[in-house]
Amino acid sequence: MPTHRLAVRNYLGGSALTPDDLTMVALMREDDDAVPHPMPTLTVRELPGTVAALKTLGVRSVKIFAGSRIRDARASQNASPTGLMARAIKAAKTAWPDIAVITETCVCSHNDSGECWLADERGVMDLKETTEVMATQAVMQAEAGADIVGPAAMLPGSVRAVREALDAAGHTDVAIMPHLIFESSLYEGYRSTMAAAPRSGARAFQISPRRPGQAVHAAQAMVDEGADMILTEPALHTVDTLVHLKDKIPVPVMPFSVSGEYLRLTDCRDDGRRDVGGLMEAYTVLKRAGADRVITYGALEIARALRAS
Secondary structure (H helix, E strand, C coil): CCCCCHHHHHHCCCCCCCHHHEEEEEEECCCCCCCCCCCCCECCCCHHHHHHHHHHHCCCEEEEECCCCCCECCCCCCCCCCCHHHHHHHHHHHHCCCCEEEECECCCCCECCCCCCCECCCCCECHHHHHHHHHHHHHHHHHHCCCEECECCCCCCHHHHHHHHHHHCCCCCCEECCEEEECCCCCHHHHHHHCCCCCCCCCCCCECCCCHHHHHHHHHHHHHHCCCCEEEECCHHHHHHHHHHHHHCCCCEEEEECHHHHHHCCEECCCCCEECHHHHHHHHHHHHHCCCCEEECCHHHHHHHHHHC
């Protein structure tokens, strides 16, 4: 093969990664939380500035994670209209009404066990109560201004419960993007930052990496229950599943590049920022494999790097 000039290689290079391919992850903390965290966090006061920067750089969506300061066995604060999640959604929408706000809908950051489910009097998962609580939480998020809610517990029937609750509350135009999660050690940065490590040591319905067929089956079930799109995680550990899902289900698939991927594929520079070149290479692979968007902690840094290139 001939060796072409750089201009020719760029001309023939195909579709490149762009800021519009990215969704920014925002892990929220309260203003008085000064504890150092493994992952970058934002306060409600800081969020509008980040949203303004995303707008300038061409990133049009943000996925918000937020827990409760007060946690108990019933996750009683999970749907508070004045809680951190509701305030963060409103702040993002006030800063830029057209930004797509996506949420995490789960009880793991609201109960005192860190589990994605609520227990009955015997200490066993109460599936009915958990799905009801998630549905109530999703309605709160929609009423605060969320465009897409994200059931993250992978509990059977939870997507259907959320869809029915949203429709009953008049939010028929709010979309649902449930999480399709593989077991992995790459979630520890997130769990530590959000104090959401499960007391049992494991999530009940996460998929074994050795059983990709189970992931396809689970995704199909989510679509049957009303999912408008599917989030897969960890992003780089589920590339094969992404390819299969693009052939199997009729909705967009959005890989989520989780905390461990962010920490391992970036390097701290002298100015305190992270070199995201490794992430950009990885996300080009995801786009090539058919990702409709990539959800990432590095969206802002990547968009800045793309503008500078």
